[in-house]
Amino acid sequence: MSTDVDMSSEVDVDPLLISAIRARDTDAMEHLLLAGADPDVRDGRGTPALGLAIELYAGTAAHLLAEHGADPDQCGPDAVPPLRMAVDSGSPTLVEAVLRDESRWRHREAELLEMRSLAQHWHETGTEAELRRRTGAQGPVARNRVHDDEFTVVDELSLGGLTVRDGHTAILTHLEATLAIRTSFEELTDRALTHPDQQHAAWQTSTFLLANRRDQATWDAAAALRVHPDPAHRLFGAEASRLTHLFDESDGQPFAGPALELFVDWSGRETDAAVLTELLTGLADHADPRADAALLPYAGHPDVRVRRAVASAFDMWSRAFSPVIRETLLGLMTDPDAEVRQRACRTLADGKDRDPALADGMAELLDDPVRRVRVVAVYGLARHDDERCVEGARRLPPAPPGTPYEYDLDEVGRYKLRRDDR
Numbered sequence: 001m002s003t004d005v006d007m008s009s010e011v012d013v014d015p016l017l018i019s020a021i022r023a024r025d026t027d028a029m030e031h032l033l034l035a036g037a038d039p040d041v042r043d044g045r046g047t048p049a050l051g052l053a054i055e056l057y058a059g060t061a062a063h064l065l066a067e068h069g070a071d072p073d074q075c076g077p078d079a080v081p082p083l084r085m086a087v088d089s090g091s092p093t094l095v096e097a098v099l100r101d102e103s104r105w106r107h108r109e110a111e112l113l114e115m116r117s118l119a120q121h122w123h124e125t126g127t128e129a130e131l132r133r134r135t136g137a138q139g140p141v142a143r144n145r146v147h148d149d150e151f152t153v154v155d156e157l158s159l160g161g162l163t164v165r166d167g168h169t170a171i172l173t174h175l176e177a178t179l180a181i182r183t184s185f186e187e188l189t190d191r192a193l194t195h196p197d198q199q200h201a202a203w204q205t206s207t208f209l210l211a212n213r214r215d216q217a218t219w220d221a222a223a224a225l226r227v228h229p230d231p232a233h234r235l236f237g238a239e240a241s242r243l244t245h246l247f248d249e250s251d252g253q254p255f256a257g258p259a260l261e262l263f264v265d266w267s268g269r270e271t272d273a274a275v276l277t278e279l280l281t282g283l284a285d286h287a288d289p290r291a292d293a294a295l296l297p298y299a300g301h302p303d304v305r306v307r308r309a310v311a312s313a314f315d316m317w318s319r320a321f322s323p324v325i326r327e328t329l330l331g332l333m334t335d336p337d338a339e340v341r342q343r344a345c346r347t348l349a350d351g352k353d354r355d356p357a358l359a360d361g362m363a364e365l366l367d368d369p370v371r372r373v374r375v376v377a378v379y380g381l382a383r384h385d386d387e388r389c390v391e392g393a394r395r396l397p398p399a400p401p402g403t404p405y406e407y408d409l410d411e412v413g414r415y416k417l418r419r420d421d422r
Helices: 013-023 026-034 049-055 059-067 082-089 092-098 109-125 127-135 168-178 185-192 201-213 216-227 231-246 256-267 273-283 289-298 304-313 323-332 338-350 356-367 371-383 388-394 407-421
Strands: 142-147 153-159 162-165
Touching: 013 026, 013 049, 026 059, 049 059, 049 082, 049 092, 059 092, 082 092, 082 109, 082 162, 082 168, 092 168, 109 127, 109 168, 127 153, 127 162, 168 185, 168 201, 185 201, 185 216, 185 231, 201 216, 201 231, 216 231, 216 256, 231 256, 231 273, 256 273, 256 289, 273 289, 273 304, 289 304, 289 323, 304 323, 304 338, 323 338, 323 356, 338 356, 338 371, 356 371, 356 388, 371 388, 371 407, 388 407
Parallel strands: none
Antiparallel strands: 142 153, 153 162
16 A cells, blocks of 8 residues: 555545555554544444454554553453453453553553453463363464564464464453562463463563563572573573673663673573573673683584574674684684674674784675675675675675565665765
8 A cells, every 4th residue: 555645635544444444554654643533433333443353363553553642441242342352362462552541551550450361361271271161162273473563473373263372471460560560480481481482472561671680589480490491481480681781771780790690600501502602692791701711612512592692792892803703703703604694794794803814704704605795794894895896786686575675775875975075
């Protein structure tokens, strides 16, 4: 659907808004809302725009409507309030959209408690079991992994004409936070482990909530999981610890020192590759020689996730890499995995070390079989004021359809300006 709407003509923008929601055309939605479209307009069935977005699992559209003042109390023909619709849907992003105006909900504790009970029922019963109870249908459940928003995933289950997402655990946690209920560390851990996937909404909601507490009790509980026999528990503790330090924007950063000590010691004993990857990612947040020393032994690890973490983790703000780190990064730029090569090249590109051997290593990637690796090599050479970036950019194959704009290549133009000024 085109977003070029002529707002000067006598066009009824409200039906156009409904069409844009159905088409998931958020650019057109924004144009129409800014032009005066009613965020509470109803479709031909009498369903308000926000309710329609919830029905369609159009999370971005729901957030946009909420930003423009859509009334979260407007019900459709079935008289079901939007918040109940969103909770039943199992989509955390839809619930967050309805609850966007926190001041509006602050004095509606009874309704929030009722929705908490509904989410808890889904959580305790299980999405599939509740779906079967509601539909009465037999047979297999269709299940697909989908993005609920840009960063989180959920499973979408369909049976008997009804579709729901399995984000009710995350919704329960979010509602408790809205109600200022302090859920215990142990309970949040158990909820995350119902979906032991770092991208799942249940896991992310628990780790993010705990990390934002930034208190000693939470830190101690997360760090204590380093000796848990189950790798999933250790992974949860590692991520909660890493995010606690990452999210701490206070002047003193009280968890910086403890985090470095924890990750250096823990990484030396960790045997699970996923947990080790999380710990090495945490070490990347510390510009400290101890972090670099802890990373080096894993540059040749058999698990590609670990090597990817190492390639991105070295302190690039030093004036020069140590000889062993230079050699490690040059070696990683010959790794069989394209992402490892790309990350190592990026680390050298953005670093302050201008040793000619590093530029030579990046130049060797100008003929890499993977285009995105070549793009980063061109970028790195431009950053290092190396003329080879010009020819490298010229020889790049065309970008595949759908490739987003490659801002890295703008660095070549900046290099040319610097060169010409000289």
